[in-house]
Amino acid sequence: MDIEQIVIVKPGRVELRKSDMSEELQSHEVLVKTEQSIVSAGTEGSSFTGLVEEVEKYFNRPYPSKTGYGNLGEVISVGDSVTMCKPGDRVLSFSSHASYVKADSSRMALPVPKDGDPMDIVFARMAGVSMSALRSSSVQPGDTVLVIGMGLVGNFAAQIFQISGANVMVADISDLRLEKARKCGILNTLNNAKHDLEKAVMDWTDGQGARIVVEAIGISELIAQASSITSRHGELILLGTPRAHGVFDATPMLLDIHMRAIKMIGALEWTWPQNPVPRARDITGNYKLLVEWIYSGKLVTRPLLTHIAKPEECQEIYEGLTRNKDEYMSAVFDWTGQK
Numbered sequence: 001m002d003i004e005q006i007v008i009v010k011p012g013r014v015e016l017r018k019s020d021m022s023e024e025l026q027s028h029e030v031l032v033k034t035e036q037s038i039v040s041a042g043t044e045g046s047s048f049t050g051l052v053e054e055v056e057k058y059f060n061r062p063y064p065s066k067t068g069y070g071n072l073g074e075v076i077s078v079g080d081s082v083t084m085c086k087p088g089d090r091v092l093s094f095s096s097h098a099s100y101v102k103a104d105s106s107r108m109a110l111p112v113p114k115d116g117d118p119m120d121i122v123f124a125r126m127a128g129v130s131m132s133a134l135r136s137s138s139v140q141p142g143d144t145v146l147v148i149g150m151g152l153v154g155n156f157a158a159q160i161f162q163i164s165g166a167n168v169m170v171a172d173i174s175d176l177r178l179e180k181a182r183k184c185g186i187l188n189t190l191n192n193a194k195h196d197l198e199k200a201v202m203d204w205t206d207g208q209g210a211r212i213v214v215e216a217i218g219i220s221e222l223i224a225q226a227s228s229i230t231s232r233h234g235e236l237i238l239l240g241t242p243r244a245h246g247v248f249d250a251t252p253m254l255l256d257i258h259m260r261a262i263k264m265i266g267a268l269e270w271t272w273p274q275n276p277v278p279r280a281r282d283i284t285g286n287y288k289l290l291v292e293w294i295y296s297g298k299l300v301t302r303p304l305l306t307h308i309a310k311p312e313e314c315q316e317i318y319e320g321l322t323r324n325k326d327e328y329m330s331a332v333f334d335w336t337g338q339k
Contacts (some may be wrong), residue, residue: 004338006097009064011050014314021100028082030091030103035336036122037097038070040129041151041321042218042240048318051243068097070125072118074336076100082109083263090114092124092287097311099338109273116295119308122332123152123288123301129269130156131286133214133239134164136267141149141165146201146210148192148226149240150177152304152330154216157239158186159299166212169204171197176326183303186323201229208232209324214239214267220246227256227264236264307331311338 003021008014044067046052075089082105085091089111093103105110112121128155143166148159150172162168171195209231215223230236266290274283293299306329309317320328
């Protein structure tokens with residue numbers, strides 16, 4: 001069958017290309033007609049800009065390459081062993097930006113409410129990244145939590161910690177992103193390009209530092225700074241993925257961690273099991289909960305949607321998300337008009 005797929009051709013260039021895909025399915029595969037797909041500005045942006053090549057140990061991906069991992073669409077057919085979904089279901093999967101995809105049900109092809117607004121439900125994919133910060137932490141109601149970075153991942157992390165009863169403060173250098181945070185119910189916001197972050201946090205916590213600090217961007221220098229505003233026996237959670245090389249003196253950070261018994265925790269989503277196992281949280285369970293929260297309005301998404309685009313507008317979208325962060329916060333490709 002003929003499909004259209006978004007491909008990063010080389011750093012700085014992305015195209016919508018036609019290709020052929022067999023309709024034959026392996027036993028675990030699900031054929032999905034895409035309705036919407038959401039862009040991960042951090043991960044996909046690093047491929048688009050070429051930043052991903054700076055960390056070859058983990059991100060050695062050749063060009064050209066297909067992109068995207070947040071797909072919402074209708075199930076057309078399923079493989080012999082698929083039990084998670086059936087034809088006619090609307091499913092969320094870790095599939096790419098394409099008019100049709102073969103979703104891997106052994107990872108996830110999660111049915112979601114068909115009467116839910118797909119422009120809201122598709123954001124569950126990015127909230128799933130954020131959920132790992134909560135799962136990695138020891139947060140308790142009333143704990144102070146600082147989230148640095150108010151992109152989608154940071155915003156959802158802040159919302160999720162608030163839902164769990166934490167006292168949340170957020171920081172970013174973008175007034176747009178802080179405004180969006182307030183519209184999502186996160187009221188304690190700070191522009192750390194205009195105000196002293198350390199002073200604000202210490203005033204907020206009576207000089208103790210935040211019990212949990214989440215760095216949701218992936219900037220090494222910010223991670224180092226975050227250690228100085230984490231409380232004694234606190235937790236510094238790395239939710240963003242560091243990619244760009246950092247050149248700075250790491251000793252103050254290491255001294256903070258050593259002297260005040262701070263735990264530094266990596267919160268990569270894929271370190272969790274994908275399906276239920278005894279005595280452990282799992283990725284699919286996270287998404288079921290997040291979809292419920294979005295459907296019920298507990299987790300707010302709509303203020304975060306800044307751009308809905310046709311797939312053929314992909315070049316403009318990736319340029320905007322990586323180079324114009326004062327206007328572009330998120331983008332969803334709408335495939336419903338594609339043949």
